[in-house]
Amino acid sequence: MKRLLAGFTLIVFSFLGVWLLPARDQKNVSDDRPTPSPAKVGHPSFLSPHFKPIVVHQDRLFVANTPADTVDVFETSTNDLLARIPVGIDPVSIAIRPDGLEVWVSNHISDSISVIDTNRKSSTHLRVIDTVQDIDLEKRATNFDEPVGIAFASNQKAYVALSSENKIAVIDVASRKVSKHLNIPAQDPRAISVRNGKLYVLPFESNNKTQLSGGYKIDGDLVTFNAHEHSIANNNVLSLGHVLDIVKHPNVPDKDLFVFDTETDKLIETVDTLGTLLYGLTIDSKGSVFVAQTDARNHINGRSGTKKHGLAQLQNRAFLNQITRVDFQKNAAKKPSFINLEPLPSVKITPQDAFATPFAIEISSNDQTLIATAAGSDKVFTVDTSSGKVMGHVKVGSVPRGIALRSNDKGAPVQAWILNAVENSISHINLSDPEKPVVTSTIKLDDPT
Structure with a gap:
C-alpha cells in the first residue's frame, strides 16, 4: 500500500464509495433515513495487526469486525446488535475520543481513519462522518501508510501509529489533518497509549540483541566463524557447507519503548530489553507500564x-511467553522485571499450563489486576500485579486479540468482552472472581467470508 498507481487509486476510491466521503458530503442525510446494510463482500483474515480492536463506552460495545470491514455496535446489557457501520478495509484498532462524542477506527489496508459520530443527539449518530487521510496528490501516494494504534492526548489532538513508516502521526482533531510526525527508530510501531500526559509507543518487531556472529578475528564469544571464508570465498552462490552462528551482542540496538510528553511531543525516555515481539500495552494510574510479549530464544x-546446535539445546521452546513491567522514577525507567507465564524451559509444560503468545492486556481501575489474552492458547487469564502470579484463566474462542474491560466503583474488574479474531466472535466474561473467570455468553459476528 506504500505507492498507489493512478488507475489503482481510482479503483480503490470508487470501491470505497461512501466510506471515504468527508463530513460535508453527508450533512444532508436526514435523521429518519436508515443506515444502509454493508455489502456482503468481506475478505479472509490477513493476519491483521490488531491493537485494541474492541472498546466499551457507557452501554455500548464497539468492535472491529475485520473480515467484514465494519464496526459492529452492541448494547452491553443485552448483547443486541445496534448497528453495523461500514468503514475502510481491514479495521484493526478503535479509540474513543475523551468526550465520548466520536469513535476513531484505523483501517490498516485503506491507509485511513474512519470517524464515527457517537453523539446520540446527532442526526448522523453511529455513522461515518469523516475520513482522516494524508495523500500526496502529486506523487499519488499515501503518507499515512498502514495505521494501527490510535490514542488521544485530548479532544483536540490524536496520535496514530503508522506501522510501516516507523512514525507516529500527530493529528489535529478539528481539521482532521496530520500536523507532524514523531519518528520511531525501531521496527513496526503498533501499540500506543496515552496516560497522565505521556504517550507510550511500542514497536512490534523489537530486537533481542542477537546477530550473526561472523567476522575475521574469531574470539569464540561474539565472533564464532570466519564470515569471509564461509560467505564470500567459498559459498557465495550455493552456500554449501555454510556455517552460521547467532549470538547476543551487548552493543546491538534494542529500543523497545518510547515515551513522549504529550504537551510538547518531545521524546523523554527510551527503554530497551523488554522482549522481542511486543503485542499489548497498558499503563496503570502511577505510570507503570505492562507489556504483553514473547521473547525469542534464538x-x-x-x-x-x-557446534551443530538444534532443538535439543532449544528444548523445543522458541519463545518465552511473558509480561514485562517497567516502573519509572520521575521520567527515568527502572530496570524491567518479567512475569513468566509458563514454567521455564527446563520444565515440560502441558496444554493446561500454556499461555502462548500473550497479546491483548488491560489493567483494572484499582491497578491490582491484569487481564490478558494468550492468543496462541485461546485463553484469557488474570494476573495479580503485586505478586506477578497468574490467578485464573478461562478458555475462549480462536485467537483472542482484544479486551474491553469494565471495573466497578471500587476499581475491581467485573466483566470483559474479548474479540476472538480468527473465530470472529466475542466472549463475554464475568470477572467478579478473578481466580475463576467465567464465559457467560458468546456473540457471533457477521462474517461474509
Missing part, C-alpha cells in the same frame, strides 16, 4: 553452525 541454540 541465541540458546545459536551455535548451529560451529
Whole structure:
C-alpha cells in the first residue's frame, strides 16, 4: 500500500464509495433515513495487526469486525446488535475520543481513519462522518501508510501509529489533518497509549540483541566463524557447507519503548530489553507500564553452525511467553522485571499450563489486576500485579486479540468482552472472581467470508 498507481487509486476510491466521503458530503442525510446494510463482500483474515480492536463506552460495545470491514455496535446489557457501520478495509484498532462524542477506527489496508459520530443527539449518530487521510496528490501516494494504534492526548489532538513508516502521526482533531510526525527508530510501531500526559509507543518487531556472529578475528564469544571464508570465498552462490552462528551482542540496538510528553511531543525516555515481539500495552494510574510479549530464544541454540546446535539445546521452546513491567522514577525507567507465564524451559509444560503468545492486556481501575489474552492458547487469564502470579484463566474462542474491560466503583474488574479474531466472535466474561473467570455468553459476528 506504500505507492498507489493512478488507475489503482481510482479503483480503490470508487470501491470505497461512501466510506471515504468527508463530513460535508453527508450533512444532508436526514435523521429518519436508515443506515444502509454493508455489502456482503468481506475478505479472509490477513493476519491483521490488531491493537485494541474492541472498546466499551457507557452501554455500548464497539468492535472491529475485520473480515467484514465494519464496526459492529452492541448494547452491553443485552448483547443486541445496534448497528453495523461500514468503514475502510481491514479495521484493526478503535479509540474513543475523551468526550465520548466520536469513535476513531484505523483501517490498516485503506491507509485511513474512519470517524464515527457517537453523539446520540446527532442526526448522523453511529455513522461515518469523516475520513482522516494524508495523500500526496502529486506523487499519488499515501503518507499515512498502514495505521494501527490510535490514542488521544485530548479532544483536540490524536496520535496514530503508522506501522510501516516507523512514525507516529500527530493529528489535529478539528481539521482532521496530520500536523507532524514523531519518528520511531525501531521496527513496526503498533501499540500506543496515552496516560497522565505521556504517550507510550511500542514497536512490534523489537530486537533481542542477537546477530550473526561472523567476522575475521574469531574470539569464540561474539565472533564464532570466519564470515569471509564461509560467505564470500567459498559459498557465495550455493552456500554449501555454510556455517552460521547467532549470538547476543551487548552493543546491538534494542529500543523497545518510547515515551513522549504529550504537551510538547518531545521524546523523554527510551527503554530497551523488554522482549522481542511486543503485542499489548497498558499503563496503570502511577505510570507503570505492562507489556504483553514473547521473547525469542534464538541465541540458546545459536551455535548451529560451529557446534551443530538444534532443538535439543532449544528444548523445543522458541519463545518465552511473558509480561514485562517497567516502573519509572520521575521520567527515568527502572530496570524491567518479567512475569513468566509458563514454567521455564527446563520444565515440560502441558496444554493446561500454556499461555502462548500473550497479546491483548488491560489493567483494572484499582491497578491490582491484569487481564490478558494468550492468543496462541485461546485463553484469557488474570494476573495479580503485586505478586506477578497468574490467578485464573478461562478458555475462549480462536485467537483472542482484544479486551474491553469494565471495573466497578471500587476499581475491581467485573466483566470483559474479548474479540476472538480468527473465530470472529466475542466472549463475554464475568470477572467478579478473578481466580475463576467465567464465559457467560458468546456473540457471533457477521462474517461474509
